[in-house]
Structures are given as structure tokens and as C-alpha cells.
Amino acid sequence: MDLWYTEKQTENFGxxxxxxxxxxxEQTDFQHLAMIDTNEWGRMLVLDGMVMTxxxxxxxxxxxxxxxxxxxxxxxxxxxxxxxGDGGVIREVLKHPKVEKAVLVEIDGKVIEYSKKYLxxxxxxxxNPRVEVIVDDGYMHIAKQKGAYDVIMVDSTxxxxxxxxxxxxxFYQGIFEALKExxxxxxxxxxxxxxxxxxxSVNRDVKxxxxxxxxxxxxxxxxxxxxxxxxxxxxxxxxxxxNEASIPEMDTKxxxxxxxxxxxxxxxxxxxxxx
Amino acid sequence: MDLWYTEKQTENFGxxxxxxxxxxxEQTDFQHLAMIDTNEWGRMLVLDGMVMTxxxxxxxxxxxxxxxxxxxxxxxxxxxxxxxGDGGVIREVLKHPKVEKAVLVEIDGKVIEYSKKYLxxxxxxxxNPRVEVIVDDGYMHIAKQKGAYDVIMVDSTxxxxxxxxxxxxxFYQGIFEALKExxxxxxxxxxxxxxxxxxxSVNRDVKxxxxxxxxxxxxxxxxxxxxxxxxxxxxxxxxxxxNEASIPEMDTKxxxxxxxxxxxxxxxxxxxxxx
Numbered sequence: 001m002d003l004w005y006t007e008k009q010t011e012n013f014g015x016x017x018x019x020x021x022x023x024x025x026e027q028t029d030f031q032h033l034a035m036i037d038t039n040e041w042g043r044m045l046v047l048d049g050m051v052m053t054x055x056x057x058x059x060x061x062x063x064x065x066x067x068x069x070x071x072x073x074x075x076x077x078x079x080x081x082x083x084x085g086d087g088g089v090i091r092e093v094l095k096h097p098k099v100e101k102a103v104l105v106e107i108d109g110k111v112i113e114y115s116k117k118y119l120x121x122x123x124x125x126x127x128n129p130r131v132e133v134i135v136d137d138g139y140m141h142i143a144k145q146k147g148a149y150d151v152i153m154v155d156s157t158x159x160x161x162x163x164x165x166x167x168x169x170x171f172y173q174g175i176f177e178a179l180k181e182x183x184x185x186x187x188x189x190x191x192x193x194x195x196x197x198x199x200x201s202v203n204r205d206v207k208x209x210x211x212x213x214x215x216x217x218x219x220x221x222x223x224x225x226x227x228x229x230x231x232x233x234x235x236x237x238x239x240x241x242x243n244e245a246s247i248p249e250m251d252t253k254x255x256x257x258x259x260x261x262x263x264x265x266x267x268x269x270x271x272x273x274x275x
Numbered sequence: 276m277d278l279w280y281t282e283k284q285t286e287n288f289g290x291x292x293x294x295x296x297x298x299x300x301e302q303t304d305f306q307h308l309a310m311i312d313t314n315e316w317g318r319m320l321v322l323d324g325m326v327m328t329x330x331x332x333x334x335x336x337x338x339x340x341x342x343x344x345x346x347x348x349x350x351x352x353x354x355x356x357x358x359x360g361d362g363g364v365i366r367e368v369l370k371h372p373k374v375e376k377a378v379l380v381e382i383d384g385k386v387i388e389y390s391k392k393y394l395x396x397x398x399x400x401x402x403n404p405r406v407e408v409i410v411d412d413g414y415m416h417i418a419k420q421k422g423a424y425d426v427i428m429v430d431s432t433x434x435x436x437x438x439x440x441x442x443x444x445x446f447y448q449g450i451f452e453a454l455k456e457x458x459x460x461x462x463x464x465x466x467x468x469x470x471x472x473x474x475x476s477v478n479r480d481v482k483x484x485x486x487x488x489x490x491x492x493x494x495x496x497x498x499x500x501x502x503x504x505x506x507x508x509x510x511x512x513x514x515x516x517x518n519e520a521s522i523p524e525m526d527t528k529x530x531x532x533x534x535x536x537x538x539x540x541x542x543x544x545x546x547x548x549x550x
Contacts (some may be wrong), residue, residue, distance in 0.1 A: 012293040012314035016281065039287035057468075060542070193332070193496055219494055219502040219542070221468055226501020227494040254542045262540030267335070267494070267529045 005044075007051055008265065009224035010194050015051075015124060017041060022061045023118055028110040030158035030269070031161045035118045043223055044118060045086055046159050047111070051222045058088050058122055061188070061228070063255040064218040064263070066092035069151050069186045069232060070099070071247050071260060076150040077101070080178070082138035082166065084155030085111030087123035093153075095250050103149075104175050105190065107162050109135040132239050139165045145178035152179060162261040167198065170203040172233065174211050182236040193225035203274040206233045214239050215274045216263040218254065240264060280311060280319075282326055284499035285469050290326075292316060298393055303385040305437045310393045318394060320361055322386070323436050326497045328361050333397055336463070336503065337363035338530040339493040339538070344426050345371045345506060346522050346535060347514040351425040352376065355453070357441065358411035359430030360386030362398035368428075369400050370525050377406050378424075382437050384410040406447045414440045420453035425453060428464035434473065442473065444480040447508065451484050457511040464490070467545045468500035477513055478549040481508045489514050490549045491538040493529065504545065515539060 003043070008014040017038040034046040041057030048257035053061065058220040066089050070076050076197045077100045081089050087105035094100045104126070106112055112133065115123040126133055134141065138156075152175050156163040165171055166187075189202050201216075207213045210233030220228045232239060240261060283289040292313040299310040309321040317330030328336065341364050345351050352375045356364050360381035368377045379401070381387055387408065390398040401408055409416065413429075427450050431438040440446055441462075450460045464477050474490075482488045485508030495503045507514060515536060522532035541549070 006291065010315055013316070014291045016289045016291050018287040038283055065511070131536065162460070174442065194448065217490070219500075221500040221502065225494075225496040253544045256540075256546065257544050258546075259540045262537035265531075265534045265537030268531050269528045271531065271533075 005046070007046075008050060014138065015222065017044070022070075024114055028108050030108045033108075033110055033114065033158070034115055044192065044222075044250075045115065045119065047157055050158060052157065053086050053088060053119070054222050055119065055121060057221050058219045059253040060218050061089035061223070062092045062122075063252050064228075064230060065089045065155055065186060065188060066095075066214075067250070067252070068098045068216060068230070068239055068260060068263065069153065069184045072234065072237050072242055073151055073182070073184050074237065078149045079103070080105065080145075080149045080152045082142065082154045082156065083107075083163070084153070085113040086119055087112070087126040089153055089155045090131055091122065091125040094128055094130060100130065103134065104131065105134045105136050105138045105141045107135070107137050133187060139171055139174070142174040142178050143194070147178070147232050148178050149179055150183055152183070152185040156188065158190060167202060169208070172206050172209050176233070176235075179235060184232065184234040184237060186230055186232045189229045189231040191223065191225040191227055192229060192273060193227065195232065197272055199229055199231075199270075200273050202231055206231055210234060212236075212238050213233040214264055215266060217266060217270065218263065253264070279315065279366055280321070282324060283323075289490040290387040290497065292319070299389055303383050305383040306432070308383075308385055308389065310389055319497075320386075320390065320394065325433060326431065328363060328394070328397060329497050330396060331395065331497050333363050334495055334528040335493050335495045336498070337367045337397075337547060338527050339491075339503075339505060340364045340428050340430055340461060340463060341367035341370075342521050342525070342527070342530040343491060343505070343514055343538065344372070344428065344459045347507075347509065347512050347517055348426055348457070348459050349512065354378070355380065355420075355424045355427045357417065357427065357429045357431065358382075358438070359392040359428070360400040361394055362387070364428055364430045365406055366397065366400040369403055375405065375454060378409065379406065380409045380411050380413045380416045382410070382412050414446055414449070417446065417453050422453070422455050427458065429460065431463065432436075433465060442511060444483070447481050447484050451508070454510060455541055459507065459509040459512060461505055462508045464504045464506040465501055466498065467504060467548060470503065471548055474504055474506075474545075475515040475548050477506055481506055485509060487511070487513050489539055489543070490541060492536060492541060492545065
């Protein structure tokens, strides 16, 4: 029997992938969670009907959340990841030897549990001694922190379900206060083809809080439109001022020192959204 | 009744789009041709079951075929487009005032006919007096030209059906000879997620013929994986040596002077394919 998983990325468009096995298909306390095997992308984590990560293309998203900010900050000792229970961003964060402590705050413990069990190539570093895993509401955690982190990364789902408040101005203000005086934050901010209003409003909000705001893109084939944006807010350090020659070659499959500044060169229609 | 067009981009993965109307669904002398209206992407041209262009996202592909090469060549008077019967590349080529003559050689007259009828926003410049349209085999046309063109663009379908020979080394050798002594050519060379072998072999072939070979990418949401590569072969002028400040601002939605060099900064896994 041919089984296909189809995600309607919009009301009128979607992707469809042949699947060979379903491991998890359940409602957690926060969202619907599925873990399936696909022929094209390998094992896939799906939350509320949206592809979160696949074994084949996960490197793009996880590298591009982690490295631009960590390369921009000269001394990122303490890093917070909000969301990201699959552990992929944490794995990339740990590639930076200056990071002494990486804290993960994920609201849904089931994402962590199933990722450790079914996605060991992604979640494998969650037990690293430099990592602290906290199962809690990211918004509430941020609100309690003052000047605590060098870098904060928001690895949330799209702004539906538990992630809605992670796209609010109050959250970005909380992040500003949770950062040290030269702190940097970065968030995944969806795609410009179907979510241009979201990108525009997030950009406006972040610009009212952070003196330096930059947007960059990466290609993620299993995400809607394949073109993903990330918004960076920084108190002091500008990612465009980084000297390419000073960026270390890391064990990556997408990010390179040569790609660092290039990722911030936006297609015109995206540039126009965040002017 | 809900009608959906599904393209299996690989055996195990595809895209699906809700459609509202079918205008053409026929076998031409060369390929199957469909013209349909979709809710998400507007009108769509489909050849042999592969999305060729849509009204909503066509600008990415057409701009990114045309502008990088035309900006690199200091005086592109005579330009040849092989394939591209929808006229989108021609429209972009004409944005460069130095172009005196743009020749289109399309093997399938039906693509031109239906594009003029159903895609006027794309095909509208095919009747421009600076344009000559020839319905002929691109491979044979190239073989007859010697030192005739400043820039040659290959806007073909994927290497199936009539386009197979447009990915052969003999064709690239013919292009080299059809170009003037400082000529440049560019070809769409598919996507690195599903067609890495093709990109690798094209790159190897072109490097054996042209002294300067560069690969760049763009995001095209309705093409497989969303990440598209273009391969440029040049006799003299290097696209990476272009001074950004000298690039004119044009009426574009994707390409910008700021994006010119950035497009050549490749994801690591693509860089590795064309090393």
C-alpha cells in the first residue's frame, strides 16, 4: 500500500511525501506530534501537521539558526535556545568552543523524549554536560532572566498553537532584557512567499527594541516555499561587520564563512518587506 | 469539486496545488503541454508534468537567468536565448539598453503560441522589435553559429524529452564557438538536492571548455527543492569581479546589485559538488 503524507502549507498548496512507517501519532499536552519515515527525506518530525525537521535536510535550518549569531558575538559563553526540543540547534551551538553553557527551554517534553528516541543524529547532544535542558514555557523563562545570556535563539514552530506568543513584541522586549549588554538574539521568522505580513510586523517590532536588526535567508526544501527567513536583533555587534577571514571553518553542510554575509543579501521582494 | 495538480518531483516527493481551470492539456510534437490556473501561484505552464513557470514566482527564474550574465558582460549587444519560449528571459534581457538584438530559439512553437495567448505578462516582449524569434532546434542552431553572440542563455526544461542534448558536452562546446571572444553563457542546471550528479557532470564538462566557470543559486518555490542552480561559463569576464556600485538598479523583484555576488556564495554541500 502506498502511503503519502501531505502537508497543506497554505490552503491551496502543499508538499507530499511517500512514507514507509509511522512511529508516533499522538496529541501531547501542547500539540499533535508525529514521527514518520519518508523515502525522500528520511525520518521526519511533524508538529501540528507541519514538518519540523527531517534527517536529510535538518542541517540547513539548525546551522543557520546557530552559526550567524555565534560567529557575530565575540565571546558567546552563555546561550539560550527557546523551543528546539529536537536538539538540532543545540548540536550546532556546541560546535563553538567558547560556549560554556547552552540552555534549552522547550515547552513540550514529548518533543525531547521522542527526538532522543527516534532522531539520535539530531538530538544526540542534549545529554552533553555543557547543556542544561529545562521543560518550561519559553515566554515565562525569558521573563525571569535579566542580563543572563550572550545569545538567545528562538527555534519555535510557526505562530500557531504554543508558539503564538513567541512572535509577540512583549517577548522580544523580554529577550532584550534577558541578554547581556552586548547580546544578540535570532529567531526563525517563517517564509516571505506566504507569510509576508508576519515578517514585516516582526521586523517592525524588533527594530523598535534592538539598535541593529538584520534579516537573512536559507533554503530549506521541506519548509513552505523553501525560502526561510531569520531575524537577528543585536545590541552592539553587527553580523555584517564580521571579518570573513576570522570565521573558523566548522564541520557544516550549509553554512560557510563565505556564505556568512551573502545570506544577508536578500531578494528584492524580501528586502522591500523589511526596509 | 476540488481539483489538485500534483507534480511528483521525485519518485517519492512532490508538490500539489489546487487548480481552478485548465486551458490547455495537449501533446505537442515535442512534449506534453498544460496551461492551468492555480489559486496559489496564478496561471501555470506545465511541460511533461513539470512546472515551467507560474505568474506569481516566474520573476525569480527569469531575472536570475538574465541579469547576472548581462551585468558581467561590459557590452552585451547580441544575446541568444535557447529554449525559453514563454518569453520571460527575453523580457528581462530587454531591460538592458545595450542589448541591440535578442534572438530566441525555441524548438516547440506551441510553447510560444500558448504563452502569448495565456501568459501575456511573461511573453509580452516577444513581439518587441529588438527580438527575433526562431522556431528551431537549439542544438542545431548553436552548431551553425561562430563568434556570433556576446551572451548565450540556456533556458531549457530538465534533461528529459527535447532538452536532453542541451546538457551535453558537445552542446557546451558549440556554445563556446558560437560566442565572441569575450562571450559568456549561462544555463539553468537544476537542483542540488535531487540532481547532484547532473550538476557535478555539467560543471566538469563546462570547466573543460571555459576558463571561468561559476555557479550561483536562487530560490524558486515551485521548482524541485526550491533551490535552483545556474552555471555560468565565461571566456574573459568574471561575474565575481563586477563592481557592485556599477550595477544599475533595474525594475526587478529578485535580483539586486547587492545580491549579485551573494548569489555565487554557495551552501557548503553545493560548493562541494562543483569544486
